[in-house]
Amino acid sequence: MDLAADYxxxxxxxxxxxxxxxxxxxxxxxxxxxxxxxxxxxxxxxxAGWAVFLVLLPFLGVFVYLIARGRGMGERELSRTQKSEERFRAYVRESAASSGEGATADQLAKLSELRTAGHITDEEFAKAKAKLLNS
Structure with a gap:
């Protein structure tokens, strides 16, 4: 049976x-x-009215919604995106401000990598570590 030939x-x-x-x-x-x-x-x-309209008469509901409220869809999406971006930036600023300990740990890890690679001596590592921990 060759169905592809029939279509x-x-x-x-x-x-x-x-x-x-x-x-x-x-x-x-x-x-x-x-x-x-x-x-x-x-x-x-x-x-609820719009949802019922969209479910009961889907094609007509979509077209009526686009005519009645279509212009504002892009503006509302832009507003939501900007608010989300502002919240994200505020979170990043907050995290960066409160990450004093995290920054110290990162710097200690970098110092350890430098010592392991042989770029600094054990004495230099100890001095830099003491300076980081005291500040």
Whole structure:
């Protein structure tokens, strides 16, 4: 049984095209649901209404959402990204400020590597270690 011969090449292309559109539509639907539930300006009943609309009439719901709230989707995503970036930078600043002991441990590890490699003597290592631990 040769099934490939029964399905013309143009039909294969059309099948792939419709399958990709179907995948694209699902991605758009999930993107809209994520945007909807991350938006703090929309309250509970409105979110529930949009969700029901998107589930019961999915194609129409996606298009209506994009028309009604599509412009703000990019702005809300940009705002979330900027807030996330600010929180990350604040965390890095906090971590860098409170890592005095970690910096000392790193410097001691580097000194140990220098001594093991033979770049500094045991006396130089002991002096540098004492200086690091005293400061």
């Amino acid at each position: 013309p090449l143009l039909n294969v292309f059309w099948t792939i095209f419709w399958f990709m559109l179907w995948i694209l539509w699902f991605m758009l639907l999930f993107r809209i649901l994520i945007d909807l539930f991350h938006d703090d300006s929309v309250h509970g009943w409105a979110k």
